[in-house]
Amino acid sequence: MRRRILELLAGGELSSGEVSEVVRREFGITQPAVSQHLKVLREHGFASVRAVGTRRMYAVDPAPLREVDEWIGRFRRFWTPHLDALATEIARGKKERRGETT
Known part of the structure; x- marks a missing residue:
């Protein structure tokens, strides 16, 4: 809440x-x-x-949220590559639906 x-x-x-x-x-x-x-x-x-x-x-008040963001930043390396891979797969799926080839 x-x-x-x-x-x-x-x-x-x-x-x-x-x-x-x-x-x-x-x-x-x-x-x-x-x-x-x-x-x-x-x-x-x-x-x-x-x-x-x-x-x-x-x-x-954005100051404490910046502190949280900085703290979470230490852990981004764990999920960023997975999100990048997901974005690539989504883009590939969209191309396939349009009938494009890579």
């Missing part, structure tokens, strides 16, 4: 109400539960919040 909230915020700044509406609809949880998830994301640095009148506007 928190990943979904980050996906929503990656599209741009949203109010807590906007986030709650989508997450409640998709996961069937209450607005206070969504608020708790937003709080956890904020407290752990993945989201930032600013007040606009009585509204709270949330946005992704």
